[in-house]
Amino acid sequence: MRIQLSQRLNDLRESGLLREARTIRPSANGWCEVDGQLLRNFASNDYLNLAHDDRVIAAAREALDEYGVGARASALVCGRSEWHSQLERRLAEFEGTESAILFPTGYAANTGTLSALIEPSDTVFCDRFNHASLVDGIRLSRARLRVYRRDRLDALQRELMSADTTGHKWIVTDAVFSMDGDLAPLSEICDLADQSGADVIVDEAHATGVFGPTGRGVCELTGTEDRVAVRIGTLSKAVGTQGGFVAGSSELIEWLRNSARTQVYSTALPPAVCAAAVRSLELIQSEPERRIRLFQLSDLLRAELRRFDLNLLEQSRGPVIPLVLGDPNEAIHAARLVEQQRFLVAGIRPPTVPQGTSRLRVSVTTAFNEQDIRALAVAITRAVSELTMQQKT
Numbered sequence: 001m002r003i004q005l006s007q008r009l010n011d012l013r014e015s016g017l018l019r020e021a022r023t024i025r026p027s028a029n030g031w032c033e034v035d036g037q038l039l040r041n042f043a044s045n046d047y048l049n050l051a052h053d054d055r056v057i058a059a060a061r062e063a064l065d066e067y068g069v070g071a072r073a074s075a076l077v078c079g080r081s082e083w084h085s086q087l088e089r090r091l092a093e094f095e096g097t098e099s100a101i102l103f104p105t106g107y108a109a110n111t112g113t114l115s116a117l118i119e120p121s122d123t124v125f126c127d128r129f130n131h132a133s134l135v136d137g138i139r140l141s142r143a144r145l146r147v148y149r150r151d152r153l154d155a156l157q158r159e160l161m162s163a164d165t166t167g168h169k170w171i172v173t174d175a176v177f178s179m180d181g182d183l184a185p186l187s188e189i190c191d192l193a194d195q196s197g198a199d200v201i202v203d204e205a206h207a208t209g210v211f212g213p214t215g216r217g218v219c220e221l222t223g224t225e226d227r228v229a230v231r232i233g234t235l236s237k238a239v240g241t242q243g244g245f246v247a248g249s250s251e252l253i254e255w256l257r258n259s260a261r262t263q264v265y266s267t268a269l270p271p272a273v274c275a276a277a278v279r280s281l282e283l284i285q286s287e288p289e290r291r292i293r294l295f296q297l298s299d300l301l302r303a304e305l306r307r308f309d310l311n312l313l314e315q316s317r318g319p320v321i322p323l324v325l326g327d328p329n330e331a332i333h334a335a336r337l338v339e340q341q342r343f344l345v346a347g348i349r350p351p352t353v354p355q356g357t358s359r360l361r362v363s364v365t366t367a368f369n370e371q372d373i374r375a376l377a378v379a380i381t382r383a384v385s386e387l388t389m390q391q392k393t
């Protein structure tokens, strides 16, 4: 290669931003093994502890024996098994929409859907903390991209009303912001969309299975399901499996089946993964106590961390609990100090979060109990005070 990657890698290393993917061995009880150490996993998005549920595994295993591993082709060629069509039907039922369509990942659902719907002459209003896959989808559409702040909706309103566009207007937002854990103000956003003739696209990735009376997400929670044009979700977080989906009108889904390139030109999900997701969605519906428990544990952790006077992001709701430290090296060091006390939490740095807001990100799952949560709060408090002491000396 003629370009110098070593220099780029060095730059990352020197600014504390070089990342490393560690090998992890997960287990059924929420613990995991990392570098030979057993840790309680508080970095996972498997909020309802379904990735390792016996019934979900059994569903996958049965389909695996019958259908083999790979899907063999994209959905339109020959990759769409009975399990795919059943899962799409179940997703539409779960979401209360006419139809639904699967994608290989949530990332692919976002890039494929946005680029298939948005035209180059359109203008897209995009929350500044939206997930990378939404931003990439907008870029692929070649539409004009306008970034807004959800704490400054008055400014968004002005921009929406005065936008100089020959095309359509869209507002695109995460439902739950993955690094801050707060919720999009969907009612207000839908009001603005109504005023300005825009359409709203919501990515429910961290909300599916978690928020709303029946776990559909933040659109359900805020009563905006009928006001949001496109709802996108993932099966790889609270559902505990893999894959992305869009739920909506039959017409929307038919359009995506014909034109979303990440769906047309990518191999379909393994049938066994679809079988597992069908079972997992059933459990999400029949065991609402999982969601209730998740919120109890998350609220307990918030209360415990506040008791120790730690700098929590006040807006966060539900299982994602960020603790902003600022410097990237500090965030990574703090995560290591927590790890020494046998808890795995994520240290998050730019470009995932803005400069100066590196943080510990804790995600609560129902694999643990009150005692674990209290012990985690103590571990984090110790780590942060140790960090402060080391800085002083």
Ligand SMILES: *Cc1c(COP(=O)(O)O)cnc(C)c1O
Residues within 6 Å of the ligand: 105, 106, 107, 108, 110, 131, 133, 174, 178, 203, 205, 206, 234, 235, 236, 242, 243, 244
């Ligand atoms: C995780 C995430 C995605 C990507 O979903 P995958 O299924 O992991 O590809 C998309 N959007 C948001 C907001 C996410 O947090």
